[in-house]
Amino acid sequence: MAEHQKLVILATHGTEDPERATIPFVMGTAALASDVDVVIGLQGNGVWLGRKLEAEHVFAPGFPPLAKLMTDFLELGGKLLICSPCIQSRQLSGEDDLVDGVEIVAAARFVAEVTSATSSLTY
Amino acid sequence: MTITAVDINTVVADKVIDARGTACPGPLLEAKKGMATVALGGVVEIWSTDPVTKTDIAAWSGKVGHEFLGAVPADGYDRVFVIKRK
Numbered sequence: 114m115a116e117h118q119k120l121v122i123l124a125t126h127g128t129e130d131p132e133r134a135t136i137p138f139v140m141g142t143a144a145l146a147s148d149v150d151v152v153i154g155l156q157g158n159g160v161w162l163g164r165k166l167e168a169e170h171v172f173a174p175g176f177p178p179l180a181k182l183m184t185d186f187l188e189l190g191g192k193l194l195i196c197s198p199c200i201q202s203r204q205l206s207g208e209d210d211l212v213d214g215v216e217i218v219a220a221a222r223f224v225a226e227v228t229s230a231t232s233s234l235t236y
Numbered sequence: 237m238t239i240t241a242v243d244i245n246t247v248v249a250d251k252v253i254d255a256r257g258t259a260c261p262g263p264l265l266e267a268k269k270g271m272a273t274v275a276l277g278g279v280v281e282i283w284s285t286d287p288v289t290k291t292d293i294a295a296w297s298g299k300v301g302h303e304f305l306g307a308v309p310a311d312g313y314d315r316v317f318v319i320k321r322k
Contacts, residue, residue: 139260139261142261142264142265143260143261143264143265146261146264146265146267146268146296146300147296147299147300148299148300175259175260176259176260177258177259177261177262182261185265189265
């Protein structure tokens with residue numbers, strides 16, 4: 114039986130770098146399509162991607178629109194986590210500001226996800 | 237039996253997916269959806285204008301356990317063939 118695989122991707126860039134904001138979701142959706150469990154963690158400026166409608170404004174040349182990729186990611190069963198202190202420091206007040214399906218977590222949860230993964234990537 | 241490019245031209249797919257004009261990972265995601273619509277042993281044919289789709293679908297097929305048959309060029313796009321094996 115094949116080893117169960119889990120990929121954790123930490124996304125640390127938002128609208129200021131559309132390509133690095135988009136690639137985590139390209140990799141995440143491709144991994145889900147390949148029967149790999151995927152967690153994407155939004156940290157630093159990456160938390161802007163978790164704000165409602167923010168992804169609608171992110172377009173990286175050569176890639177599908179970020180909003181479509183994020184929708185595909187969640188529909189395929191991907192898990193989306195967002196860093197609690199990072200959203201507080203940016204005055205994203207809580208779940209009402211965030212996209213549906215995102216879970217607010219802190220450092221220990223990120224550590225648990227990364228240490229239980231078979232692979233991790235950081236963008 | 238080895239399937240050649242000539243043989244692939246004779247394959248009749250059970251499902252044809254037109255992913256032309258979509259960028260990575262669009263064709264892959266469409267292939268994944270298409271696989272769910274055919275029976276084991278069925279053939280899915282993906283049309284793509286992205287030249288790396290054929291190598292990407294080959295890698296994906298190997299990873300998830302499908303059989304990559306190959307690809308043939310068409311008029312400005314590639315026809316990529318995969319047999320559902322799981």
